[in-house]
Amino acid sequence: MAIRRLPETVTHRIAAGEVIERPASVVKELLENSLDAGASRVTVRIVQGGTLSIVVEDDGAGILPEELPLAVERFATSKLFDIDDLERITTLGFRGEALSSIASVSRFEVRSRPASKTEGAFIRVEGGQFIGSGTIETPKGTRVQVDDLFFNLPARRKFLKSSSAEQRRILKVVQEMAIVFPAVSFLFVADGKSVFRWEGGTRREILQAVLGESRLRETRYEKGPVIVEAWRGTARPGQRTEVLSFVNGRRVTEPTIRSALFALGPEIAGDWVILVDCPPADVDVNIHPAKAEVRFRNSGTVFEAVHGAAKAALAFGAELVLEKPQPSEGFSSEGGGLNLPWPRVAAPTEAEVGRLVEYPAGDFPGSAPKTAAVRFLGHVSEGFLVFSEGNDLVLVDPHAAHERILYDRLREAMKNRFPSQRLGMKTELSPSLAAGAEEHRFRLLELGFGFEQKHGLVPSLTAVPFFPGLESVSPEDLLRSTIAALDENPEQPLDIRLARRWASAACHGAMKLGDRVGSEEALALWHQLFETEGPRTCPHGRPTFLRLGGSAIKRHFGRKG
CATH class of the missing domain: 3.30.230.10 (Ribosomal Protein S5; domain 2)
Structure with a gap:
């Protein structure tokens, strides 16, 4: 095949694909230009997740009327002058590609007025083609409007997510810019609703x-x-x-x-x-x-x-201090057990109370005799539980083991319906959490969550799913875990994703590696772990125990047998 030059319209769209991946990419590039221009206030407005319209307005330095045509040309910028400047870039933008790339895949307009001018100017571009320009009354600063993004690239549109998902990505971009420039005011409005407002402050x-x-x-x-x-x-x-x-x-x-x-x-x-x-x-x-x-x-x-x-x-120390109340009746403190305000593992049965328990050898891989005597020996290192089973030595990670137990219990409970429990006090959601809840609203309602939203206000959480073992999880953390599960690989069954996330959330408030437990609780944990379907690992794939075989121990010390 003959080699030929690509038409300019094709090269511009190829270049735009490298810079502009989705609506959030447009917002990022435009915000960088606003902040480089010294803006103290920036407003972002979108419609339908930014696919129908994006408007970014600022009160920055503005663009001179005679320079507006240059602003939408590729590799035209005010931030670099020669090759040496590439070695000392101090601005967010510098490549001179953003506006050109955006204009080549949208219906694009820029309005701008520097403080030194009494009248502003505008320029319109559609799909990379110049449409018109002129003077216009406009406030100091710059206003960029991007309509019908990817109207001339239908294949790219097919890869975009739902409007709520794209909105959440844009919200993340705006919030990240606010973190870096906390003194600047930011307003983000989606479909006429104020989603995020920051009036400036400290980091x-x-x-x-x-x-x-x-x-x-x-x-x-x-x-x-x-x-x-x-x-x-x-x-x-x-x-x-x-x-x-x-x-x-x-x-x-x-x-x-x-x-x-x-x-x-x-x-x-x-x-x-x-x-x-x-x-x-x-x-x-x-x-x-x-x-x-x-x-x-x-x-x-x-x-x-x-x-x-x-x-x-x-080095400041533990982030969360857990109070350790006095032991309650029926649970001895002599073994180091704690009476916690949340369920850890079920109370030990009479057969488990003793320090010596008999189990069939087939239940535990690596056991040689027909019955293996399981003893709890104590703690080692940072809190791993040490057991002897027959001639073997077994180390158990209590946190991973407890997570596996909760995971199996939750999956079993999920085979029935999803019960819902109303909250005694409504919980107002943060902007980012509210955006995630809006994206998955109908699915969350099916799972037992409830929401209430008054006109113009951030939605509140009014109900959550109720399953045994989740009592220690706050409503916000339960919602956050659920949204994370819904965002994960959809090829995996939802009950598996939910159980893994919820078990992990519950375990953050339960047994941890550094906790000291008594013999009864340790043996109960052992028993319940090996009753699960996959006792070898936690739901995330981390090992729950390490077995040192008796024969391997003897070989290490040069003993026969």
Whole structure:
């Protein structure tokens, strides 16, 4: 086949596909332009998840009338002058592709007026083709309107999610910008309803508003020219560790930052916001058209700085202090058991109360004799339970074991209907949680959740599903876990996803690795674990126990037999 040049209309659409993936990409690029222009107030309005219309207005510096045509040309920008500037980028935007890319896949209009002008100007572009321009009365700043996104790329439209799902992505972008620029006011309106409003304030205040956290821990750490600001929120039941990372004000996904954080081990559970500030010459942001990736010149220094900041945040101590009431009747404190305000495992039977219990050997892999004597020996390391079973030594992770037990119980209970329990007090939802609830509203109602929303206000949670074992989970955490399950791989049955998430949420308020338990409770945990369908792992695939065979122990010490 002959090689030929592609038409300009085709090359523009190809370039736009690299920069503009979905409505949230448009909002991100336009917000970056607003913030680079020094805006103190930004408003984002969308219709139908941004597919029908997106409008971003700011009170920034504005664009001169004679420069508006240049603004929608590819590789035209006010932020770079020569190749050396690529080594010291201090703005969010710099490639000169955003407006051109957006205009090539939408019906596009820009209105702008600098403070030095009494009259503004506008330009209209449709599918990359110039439509018209002129003067117009408009406030100081810039207004960009994007209608019928991907109208000329129907294949791209097919890959978009529902309007509520796209709205949630846009909300996330707006909130992330507010985290980096807390002094700027942001308003996000979807289909005529105010979804998120921030009037400006401190970073702590915006993080409290976005994360729904009242208790946040902040640390700062310096390593050479690198300064890291780390914020840690409370570990949320049923949710993985979430990390928002920013480099010089830019939201990025960077493996060095995540590696430095996760190197601290499982105790990092919770929400983290990591803001890295380093010399522009030490970071390369010109890697990806969407500017979502960066490369550090000295990644080792960045690793140490992030690691140090996160370690300092963890050094404050446990995030959640659990009171340990006096033992109640029928449960002895001599073995170290705790009387907790939530169910851990069922009360031991009379046969389990003794320190020696007989079980058929077939129930436990690796057992040689017909009956294996199971004894609870105590705790080791950070709280692993130690048992002897016949000639074998078995270490059990109590948290993983308890999670497996709750998971199986929930799956069994879900075979029937989903009972609902009304809340004694309505729970007002945070904007991000409300957006997730709106996206899955009908499915959540089927699962037993109830909502109430008055005109113009954020919806409140009025009812939740009720299953034994979920008593310790707060309504917000139960809703958050359920939304996470609904967002997961739809090829997996919903009851499995729900049971895994709910069991994890319940276990955050129950037995933990560091807890000390008595013999009776430990043996009850053992018995219930090995009655489950998959005692070897927790619902997430982590091992629940480690078995050291008696013969292997003898071989290690050079003993025969």
